[in-house]
Amino acid sequence: MTRPTPAISVVNVSKSFGQTEVLHDISLDIPAGQVSCLIGPSGSGKSTLLRCIAFLEETTSGRILIEGQPLGFSEQDSGYRARQSRAQTRAVRANIGMVFQQFNLWPHMTALGNVSAALKVVRKLPKAEAEARAMAQLTKVGLAERAHHYPSQLSGGQQQRVAIARALALEPKIMLFDEPTSALDPELTGEVLTVMRTLAAEGMTMVVVTHEIGFAASVGTQINFLDQGRLLFSGPPEEVFRKPRPQRLEQFLDTYIDRGASMLA
Amino acid sequence: MNFDIGVILAKGPQILSGLGVTVLIWIAGTFLAAALGFVIATARHYGGPLIGAVLAIPVEVLRGTPFLVQIFLLYFGGPYIGITLDPIPAGLLGLSVYGAAYYAEIFRAGYQSVPPGHVEAADCLGFSRGQTVLRILLPEMALIVLPPSVNMAIILLKETALLSLITVPEMTLTVQAIGSQQYAFLESLVVLALVYWALVELAGTLGRLAERYFSRYRLALK
Ligand SMILES: Nc1ncnc2c1ncn2[C@@H]1O[C@H](COP(=O)(O)OP(=O)(O)O)[C@@H](O)[C@H]1O
Ligand SMILES: [Mg+2]
Numbered sequence: 001m002t003r004p005t006p007a008i009s010v011v012n013v014s015k016s017f018g019q020t021e022v023l024h025d026i027s028l029d030i031p032a033g034q035v036s037c038l039i040g041p042s043g044s045g046k047s048t049l050l051r052c053i054a055f056l057e058e059t060t061s062g063r064i065l066i067e068g069q070p071l072g073f074s075e076q077d078s079g080y081r082a083r084q085s086r087a088q089t090r091a092v093r094a095n096i097g098m099v100f101q102q103f104n105l106w107p108h109m110t111a112l113g114n115v116s117a118a119l120k121v122v123r124k125l126p127k128a129e130a131e132a133r134a135m136a137q138l139t140k141v142g143l144a145e146r147a148h149h150y151p152s153q154l155s156g157g158q159q160q161r162v163a164i165a166r167a168l169a170l171e172p173k174i175m176l177f178d179e180p181t182s183a184l185d186p187e188l189t190g191e192v193l194t195v196m197r198t199l200a201a202e203g204m205t206m207v208v209v210t211h212e213i214g215f216a217a218s219v220g221t222q223i224n225f226l227d228q229g230r231l232l233f234s235g236p237p238e239e240v241f242r243k244p245r246p247q248r249l250e251q252f253l254d255t256y257i258d259r260g261a262s263m264l265a
Numbered sequence: 266m267n268f269d270i271g272v273i274l275a276k277g278p279q280i281l282s283g284l285g286v287t288v289l290i291w292i293a294g295t296f297l298a299a300a301l302g303f304v305i306a307t308a309r310h311y312g313g314p315l316i317g318a319v320l321a322i323p324v325e326v327l328r329g330t331p332f333l334v335q336i337f338l339l340y341f342g343g344p345y346i347g348i349t350l351d352p353i354p355a356g357l358l359g360l361s362v363y364g365a366a367y368y369a370e371i372f373r374a375g376y377q378s379v380p381p382g383h384v385e386a387a388d389c390l391g392f393s394r395g396q397t398v399l400r401i402l403l404p405e406m407a408l409i410v411l412p413p414s415v416n417m418a419i420i421l422l423k424e425t426a427l428l429s430l431i432t433v434p435e436m437t438l439t440v441q442a443i444g445s446q447q448y449a450f451l452e453s454l455v456v457l458a459l460v461y462w463a464l465v466e467l468a469g470t471l472g473r474l475a476e477r478y479f480s481r482y483r484l485a486l487k
Contacts, residue, residue, distance in 0.1 A: 056385050090391050098389040104382035108404045108479075118390035121400055163386075170390060 005068040007032040007174050007205040008053060013062035015048055022048050024229045025062070030207060030222065032173070035200045037216040038209045040226035041252055046209040049226070050178050053207065054098045055089065066092050067173065097167030101179040103159045105151040111138060111162045112147040115169050123170070137165035141195050157188030161195055168199075175199065177208040213253065217241055225249055272447045273440065273456045283439025284460065290353065290435060291425050291464075294360035295418045301361060302368020307398065309369070310376045320369075327366035332424050335363055340431040356428040356435075364421050371413045375406030407479040415472030419465050426461070436460065 008030040015023040023045045030036045038046040051057040053064055055072050063081075064071045069092045073081040084092075105114050116134035119125045125133070138144050141161040151159050160180055167175060177196065181189035193215055200206060200219050210216055216223055216237065223240040225233045227248050233240050245253065273280070305324065309317045327335070336359040343350060350358065379402055387397045429438035437457060444453025 054389055056388065086393075093389065094391055096389065098386070100382055100386065102380075102382055104380070104386040106383055106386070106401055106405065108407075117400065118392070121396050122391040166386075166390070 004031065006030055006065075007034070007067060008036075008207065009065040009068075010049070010053070011063050011065070013049075013052060013059045013064060015045075015052060015057065016060045021060070022229050023052070023059075026229075026231045027062075028224060028231060028234060030205065032205050033203045034221045035206045035208065035219050036222040036224060037220035038207065038224050038226060039211070039213065039216055039252070040232075044226040045229040046226055047178050050176050050207060050209050054096055054176050055093055056098075066095050094170065095173045097170065097172035097175045099160070099163050099167050099175065099177045099180050101182050103151070103156075103163045103183070105159055105163055105166070107151050110148050110150055111143060111154065111165075114151070114162055115166045118166070118170055134165070134169055137168050138162070140168070140198075141165045142191075155188060156184045157191045160184065160192045164192075164195055164199075174205045174207070177206065177210070179209050179211065181210070181212060225252070227252075268452060269449065270452045270455060272449050273443055273452045276443045276447075279439055279443060280436070280456070280460075283434060283436035286353070286434055286439075287422075287425050287436040288464070290357050290360060290428065290433070291418075291422045294357050294425070295364060295421050297357070297361035298364025298417075298421065299368045299414065301365035302370075303372050305365060305369040306372030306376060309373060311394065324366045324369050327363055328370075332359070332363050333427050333430065335359055336427065336431055352428070352431050352433040355431060356425070356433040360421060360425065360428070363424070364417060367417050367420075368414070371410050371417065372406070374413075375410040376402065378409040379405045404479075408476070411472065411476050411479060415468060415475075418472075419468050422464055422468065423461060426457075 006029040008028075010026055010028040010030075013023060013026045014021060026049060028036075038049060040046055048057060052059050053066075053071075055064075058072060063073065063075060070084070071092050072084060072089050074084050074088070075081075105111075106117070109117060112131060112134055115137050116127075116130040119130035119133055120127060123130070135144060135147060138147050141164055143158060143161055143165070146154060146158060146162075151162070154162065160183075164175075164180075180196070181192050184192065189212070193212065196206070196208070196215075197219055208216070208220070220237050222234065223237050224231055225240065225248075232248060233246070240249070241253075244250075305320055309320050312320075336356065339348070339359050340350065340352070340355045343355070383401060383405065384397055387401050392400065425433075425435055426437040428435055429441065432438065440453045440457050441450075444450045
């Protein structure tokens, strides 16, 4: 019996910035439909790993496969990595939507403009169709009536929901989130997490860097604990959070017990 | 000697022709300078350190030498290296290249003003570089580059007066010629000052309107 191709395969990935290696030989399979959470202390390499999967950073060695297709570099038997053509890389990346901690909405476009831009510019859809599809995504994140507002007129939570709608507009198979609620006031995190729960329930493959341990424990189906650039544990939440926990994880979780993760205490 | 501005104004058609040449060289020169400056800034932004270093040289030289010296070198020195230009093309070329060095710096600051994450977002959605520049970077930097761009356009307008020295039949040359024919130097200078000032005010007003247009998403805040 052959196992289905994982949505994402990370194979022996290392990443250095200059002389400093920040990811050490990471291997990780994320099957389709999983909500895979990356947790770990600040500076442990969570964002870097996520950004490598989004091809915003290039790995130093190792490879990443998206839906079984190599990302960024074509594989050669000699072990030498040849860079893919831009078109190839773009085709593989089209499977992926990315949501940033700082939203990164374009300030000169309305919410509708932000969400419809890629449909118009990249997919070259007619304006009316692009905006109809964008409107459907804004409705999904509960912001239809804010469609004509500029980002500066929206709350942080609303901006992040627009950013999620923007990433969803091209109908990716995989959604990546880098601390999507960390830049938000506590009372605004709920609306964003609700949208993410809905996505998860629909079966979207998600990779979420998060400090919301409660979210990770309740919505996550795969928990990955990174520490100093190493993937220390990966497994279902029941397993990773089960007591007794390894010391590094216990130390890390201790700092979160009072932040909505009391269920793990 | 009495001051009679009428003797200058009586030569209206001649003045208008000079004004026409000034406005034409100014508008075309500013447009070309901004376009060339944008190309240089874009090449420096996307090119590696080598391209950046190579392009920095002409920019620094052009910014570090007087415009008058540059147009003299181009117009009088050009023929020695096989570049023989009539006054108007020489003036237009000189103004465009001189202005481009400043616009390159203006657009460089513009590129730096856009948070890298805004480009990464476009990148993740499959925008090509060209699409990112045109749809994201340029409109986003518009507010930042507009005031110094208008300012530079005004400086370039005033610099066109120097083109009289390489016999471009623009306004300064024309009006000064009338002044000397009519023995009315002072009057000619007053007329020149007034017309340049009117043009500068017009440019400033257009600039403010453009700024208001590009800042609509910020104004919407209030
Ligand atoms: N662009 C970069 N250049 C140099 N070092 C970086 C860069 N990005 C991240 N790092 C370093 O890599 C390490 C991991 O960072 P990051 O992936 O952001 O951690 P996390 O998201 O887990 O907080 C940190 O030590 C950080 O300083
Ligand atoms: Mg991070």
